[in-house]
Amino acid sequence: MPLVRIALRKGKSEEYRRALADGVHQAMIEAIDAPPQDRFQIITEHSANDLIYDPSYLGIERGDDIVMVQITLSAGRKPPQKRKLYQRMAELLAKNPGLRPQDLMINLVETAWENWSFGNGEAQYTK
Amino acid sequence: MPLVRIALRKGKSEEYRRALADGVHQAMIEAIDAPPQDRFQIITEHSANDLIYDPSYLGIERGDDIVMVQITLSAGRKPPQKRKLYQRMAELLAKNPGLRPQDLMINLVETAWENWSFGNGEAQYTK
């Protein structure tokens, strides 16, 4: 049930971007029980002018490697699960591709279970 | 009240992309009574590496023609209307541009009626 948008600066390799996407997905599997096959992700690259971030909001020192991850998912996870998701994603991305935890911004957008069609014009979660 | 984001692989013609956008909009008119003029759509094309999908989640065989449609709209449609929307969109896009229903993923994000300004700095739906 997630649709994931990952935004970063232009210039990273395909391998780097793939590792980001892999880590984001793995964290969802581990922390919020996303099905391993439930993977739909859109990665976008942006110029410096078009990816704007504050370098110290809330005392966190961000740099140009910033990655903004916006996850649309079905409602129902409780705050502890969400916190676990953030923590695990930061851990996994720190390992590979080596993203500093300071440079990971995450936002969840929750939606109803009947708000998804995964193909064939059907609402698979409410059949 | 919808803002529609349509993501697909790079390489389709302008005509193909326009037909996608037309079909998505027509389905909204027919299935959820969207006003015909209420059309605001953003189409984005992505490389194979940057548009990631599972080829068989929920038993649906997806291919590289996959289209991810994310629709932000005002809250209030009931599940039967949403199901009708998915079904009609799949039908229309199968006719033109010939999208396989397996390759259509749809996600709805619902928002409040006062969450829109269509110009002039006004909240037209709550005046």
Added chain:
Amino acid sequence: MPLVRIALRKGKSEEYRRALADGVHQAMIEAIDAPPQDRFQIITEHSANDLIYDPSYLGIERGDDIVMVQITLSAGRKPPQKRKLYQRMAELLAKNPGLRPQDLMINLVETAWENWSFGNGEAQYTK
């Protein structure tokens, strides 16, 4: 708490796009008390074919300078604040970069306070 996506046609200068982003952020500071440092924005440019808008929905005469601003933010602003946000954003962007108020479309997506991580794998708003 906002993540802002700004979409416009290709062809405007970096200065123009920066002025758009500045005005959107300033309006949020003034109208809904967004912290000045709480600035995270993604600007995307699109070809004419890929940024589709209705030129007269609700009687507003839009043109190719249309800008679509989608703001994901924490829930809790009341309708008067939202209306003030739309009005102030239109005013500021009319001054600089000179955007016609007719060409400004705004959509808010509200999300829970625990749905944000601004770095370090932590949910800063719910600690």
